[in-house]
Structures are given as structure tokens and as C-alpha cells.
Amino acid sequence: MRIITILPILSRQKSPSRLGVLCYNGRMDTATRRGGVFLTPLHFAEKAYEYLESTLGKDWYQSGDYRLWDMAAGTGHLEHFLPKDALKYCYLSTLEQKDVEHLRQKFPSATVFQYNYLDDDVAELFKKSGGHFRMSGWRKPPGESEPNRPKPGGLRPPLMQNDLANPQIKWIILVNPPYATAQEAGLKGASKSGVSDTKIRKQMHAEHLGEVSRELYVQFLYRIMHEFQHRETLLGLFSPLKYLISTNYQKFRDNVFHAAFQSGFVFSSDNFGGTSKTSHFPVAFILWEMPASPSPARAQDLAQGKRYSAPPWDSEPPPDVQPPRQGQENRVRDDDILLPLQGGNNCNGIANPEHCPGLGLMPLTGRILYEDTVVQKKREPIEIQLDILDTAAQKIGIKTVKPENRNDFLSRWIKRPRATVIFPPFGSALTIKSDNVDTRNRIAEDFLASLMCPGNELQNQQQTAFLSGPQASAGALSVTPDNFEQAVIVFAARRVPKDTWLNHVDQLLRPNRELSPQFIGDCAVWSLFDNKNQTVALRNVEYQNRVYQIVNHFFPFPMEEVMKAGNAAQRSDRINRHENSFVADWLTKQTLSVEAQAVLTITREIYRLFFTNWDVLPRAEFGIETDDAGWYQIRQTLLHAKLGADLLSDLKHRHDQLRETILPQLYNYGIVN
Ligand SMILES: C[S@@+](CC[C@H](N)C(=O)[O-])C[C@H]1O[C@@H](n2cnc3c(N)ncnc32)[C@H](O)[C@@H]1O
DSSP states (O other), X not given: OOOOOOOGGGSOOOOOOOOOBOOOSSOOOOOSEETTEEOOOHHHHHHHHHHXXXXXXXXXXXXXXXXXXXXXXXXXXXXXXXXXXXXXXXXXXXXXXXXXXXXXXXOTTSEEEEOOTTTTTHHHHHGGGTOOOOOOOOOOOTTOOGGGOOSTTOOSOHHHHHHHHOTTOEEEEEEOOOOOBTTOGGGGSHHHHHHHSOHHHHHHHHTTOGGGGGBHHXXXXXXXXXXXXXXXXXXXXXXXXXXXXXXXXXXXXXXTOXXXXXXXXXXXXXXXXXXXXXXXXXXXXEEEEESSSOOHHHHHHHHTTOOOOSOSSOSSOOTTOBOOOTTOOOOOOTTOEEEEOTTOXXXXXXXXXXXXXXXXXXXXXXXXXXXXEEEEOOOOOOOEEEEEEOTTSOEEEXXXXXXXXXXXXXXXXXXXXXXXXXXXXXXXXXXXXXXXXXXXXXXXXXXXXXEEOOSSBGGGTTSOEEESSOBSSSSEEXXXXXXXXXXXXXXXXXXXXXXXXXXXXXXXBOOSSOOOHHHHXXXXXXXXXXXXXXXXXXXXXXXXXXXXXXXXXXXXXXXXXHHHTTTGGGOXXXXXXXXXXXXXXHHHTOOOOHHHHHHHHHHHHHHHHHHHTTTTSOGGGGTOOSTTOOHHHHHHHHHHTTOOHHHHHHHHHHHHHHHHHHHHHHHHTTXXX
8 A cells, every 4th residue: 555645734835936045154964975874965965855845835935834954964064054043043963073064164053962862861752662771961062151952862953842842843864874784894883883782772772673774864753653653744754765775664654654755866876985886775865744644533633734633653553453352461462563542642753752642542652552452454555656767867767666475476376396315514605614604514405406595586696506515604405306387487587687787776576477388498598607507516625524526417518419529439537327317308398589599509529529528628627527528617627728718708798698588587476577
């Protein structure tokens, strides 16, 4: 279900063109990275402000009803494009004192203060939900007089405390929080050590939100949700997309993140200076409206321009909501959300929850079960559409973003046979790796190869390979005749699409219908001659006091053809195998596209070249002793001997053409989104 609520008061208004763009006399900080901190590139900050204006209208600040808070303001890139007259309604807080000083110079009419959003006043905020933190005292800003000291416990300036306590005030949260993960190496610096293990993180742990609480931006979002869910708020958030699409965040989405989508855009993380081009990911700016779903009564109020007076939830429970029966135990499942019964509270917009009698019923924690609590089924996934912006912040398309059900993942579609037989574990194509702490050294009966395939997102493209034994670390499965066809589809789905910043975190999905035999055959041929097919043949491999023969079940051609190539009799030490490999037999039964046939034609020539030069090639370096050598071994040997360069380059061309044939079908079958 797509939740879109457009409040009339937030609708676009016509206003005079923006004349008030600030020119600062102070330092103009245009760099996008400073001391390990990523600053929003200014043209994306400007774009964000354009989106905000198109939701609120250009003169949103003129009524004096709005307050804007950036609680990770850094050097204030996000506020750079705010009209001068709006600044007196702005609260800018940030972690580091030197940034605070910079902000004070740059935005003299804004209220600037040092504030650790993940630690300060957390006790105050979570007091009602059993929060167990000691409250700390207010730090007096230089020049601030004592009488301005806020109520005990508050570290925010008195002006802001008053605004937070005023239900008439509407809020704009404009923020680009840090994206680091709590225990990442980059967090050792003085500026970050204090935020890695925060009170907010502890509170998230107490709510069993799991791994997601390691992400600092999610910690910010968690607190924002608790602090502003019941205030009329427009949240403009820069962040990665994981909180919206990753399955790990399901509980966070169900229990914590409740907001209605307004608009937004997505751009590449490599626009932030100093980031890696190879590990890029999508960064989104999204405008969210809170509370997520105003009740019909509230919607009516809003239409009449009234302020909050009714609960934000529908006064009638939706059809699938059933109050627990009398006397029945109120057991809430993991995927349940707690809602108050009709008339449960009237506390929206009341800043100090202590004074709100019905607060106990609000899903502040989502876990406290009251007698008159109703249970609602899991929320529908949010599907949203974001504008795609290029590096110049120009729109180049639209991306649909939605969380996928774990059961639809391609990684769940492939059968995983039980691995019971001990076999030498592979670290790479030719290396047996037995020194892992947690070595995986078992294969299934009928083993053909193992498929290394951890994760289910395209960002794992490089962690994809076929190996001729179990992969030493976790994240691989045995390929057998039973799942071979699925294995080549999974391999091709992970390797054929180019991993770009835009699809980097997209999930691969199970096919939406039966696959055509030609598509399966094409995926097999493409996979067999991809560089990550690292299946090999090795002789006399010792492992745990036993000697193993590693047979290449992925050899692509019938043995008869091999015998004809070169002088077979001279290949004296070849294994005495006259049977075809599993794959050679399988391939003879397939109907293939012209492009796949072209790949087989050129590879036949390459194999012929290899066998013709059997005696002169540096085979030992690649462990080749037998005819059923793997594609990896053959290719490496030829490259090493500088033989067949033309054929290999021709193969690359044809292999790419086959990729072009497969790619649209991956989209068509819904495997790639
Ligand atoms: C991604 S930068 C964004 C800075 C700036 N708003 C911009 O867009 O360029 C995140 C900022 O959050 C600040 N920060 C990190 N942890 C914080 C915390 N716990 N409370 C407040 N600010 C924090 C950092 O110092 C940094 O300046």
C-alpha cells in the first residue's frame, strides 16, 4: 500500500521568487569531505531545499509557525540556501564545538548550540518507556545568561524547549546524519568515539531492534521518530536506502518508522568527495510527513486548517484489526504493531509527555502491552518513487524503491542440498584452505561444484564463483544435477547486470514465471565462460590424511572431441576418463541462442589450441595434469604463455554479446528489478 498524505497546509504555495538567498561573508565551506566527515555537496543541498519548497511553498517561514532543526548541522551545508529571513526560525545543533563556532559565524540569526543527538536528553525522552538513563545537566553556551537555564534535564536552549512544548509549532527536520556503522574503523577519531556506543543505541537494543542499531543514521532516525512522531513535522532526510528496503530493517519499519512519503531523489554516494567509486551506493533525500496517517477526523481538521485535536490513528480499527478476546492472553507476535484503542489519547503535539494522561497507550516503544491494546497485522511495505539525479543534480529517471519479502529472494529460490561428505575446502580456484577457524569442508552427495553466493544483493557480485570443492568460508552451496539449472541462473543473475551505484543494494528476486529452456541454456554457457567459473581438475590432493581426485564436472565438451584435438596419445598422464562430464552431456541437449552458440564455437577453438599445445604449455603452474582441466586453468595457462590472444579477445566480444541477450530477460523474469 502506498501511503501518501498531502496536507493542505503543506501544499505548494505560489510565492515570489526567492530573493533572499544568503551571501555569507564568512568562510564558504564548499568541500564535501572534511576530516573524515562527509558534507553534503552544495548542489544536492540546493536541490533538497527546492523539494522542500515545493512541498511547503517558498514563503513557508513567513507565518512564523515553523521551526527548522538540523541536529547534525556540521558546517551548515544544508542551510546554505535558506532565505535569510528563515534563519531566525532555525535551530542548528551539531556534535563538535569547532563546527558550532563556524555555524555561529555563518548563520548569526539562527540558534546554534552544541548537542549530541544520540546521547543528550535521551533519558528525558524515554523516561515514560522505562528508559534507564541518568539525566545530565545543561551546558551554558558562552554568553548565555543563567536565567535562561531550561528546566532540569534539558540540554537544549530554552527557546527551543519552549517551542517544543508549544503544540502550535510545526517542525521541519532537515538533516544529513553520519552514515558510519558503530564499530567501523573510521570511528576511532576523537569526534566519533563518543557516538559509537550511544544511549540511543542502548534504547534500540532494549527494543530488540537488532543489528540495525549499529547504524548511526538509523539511531538518528529512531530518535526523530520518537521525538517528532506526534508533532506536525516534515522530515527531510539524507541517508542510504537500507532502512526502506533491507529485510533486517523490517522490525524497525513496523515498530518505529511511521511516516508518509512526500517526494525525494536519489544520487550516487560518490558525489561526496573522498568516497570510493567502487563501493558506491545510492543516497536518498526524502521528504517524510509525520504523523504517517492522520485519522479521518484529523484529515477533516486539517482541511479546515485546524491544529491537532484527535489521535493520529483511524478512530475505527481497520478491518483486519481485532481486539483480543476477553480473558485471552495478550500475546503479541514479532510482526505485530500495538495501537491504542479508540480514544486512547489526545496527546498529539504535546511536547512534554508527562502531562499526557493517555500516553501509556501510545506505541512509544511498541512493546508495552495494555489490556485495551489492539493488535494490527504487519504494515504494508512502502513503495515509493524517487527522482534519479546525475552528478550535476539533474533528473535522469525515476527509481521505484520498496522492501521485498525475504521469501521472494533469489537466494531462497535455489535448492540447498544437505552437505554431508567431507571434501577438501577451496579458498580460491587452485588453493585448498584448511586453516579457517570455521572451515566448511562438506559437500552434498552428487556434488558437481560449489556456488559461492553470499547475500542476495548486486553488491555481492564479486563474491560469486563456481569452485570444485566446498568454499572454505560460509556463503556457498553444493551444486548437484538437481539444482544445476538454478545454479547457473543464480550465477548469471549476480554477474550479468553491472553493479552500479543505483542497483547496488537492490535485491535479486525469484523468477516470476517458468524460465524458458533457451534462457537457462544461455545462462549456463555465459556462466561457464565467465572468469568467475573457477572449477578445475586437480590430481592427488591431500586433505586430512586422505588423497582426493578433484574432477571437473563443468568440462564443457564431449571427450570424443578432446581426443581428436592434438595428439591425444602424447598426453600420457591424463586421467583415464572417457566419460563425458555432467555439463558436456547436459549442453548437448540444449537449444541455445545464436549468441550462446557463437560463444561455444569460439571456445571450441580455444580448447583445440590448448590441447594442440599441451606439451609446450606451462601446465604445472596451474595444476593441470588431466584432460578435464577447468576453464580457469586453460585460460590462465594460455594467457601466461601469450597464446591465443586473438581468440580470447574474440571470446570476450561474444561473451559480452551473450550478456546483452540475457540481461533484458533477467528484468523480464523479474529477477533483476
Ligand atoms: C554527514 S555530516 C553532515 C554535515 C552537514 N549537515 C552537511 O550536510 O554537510 C554529519 C554531521 O553530523 C555530526 N554528528 C555526528 N554525530 C553526531 C551526534 N551524535 N550528534 C550531533 N551531530 C553529530 C558530524 O560531526 C557531522 O558534522
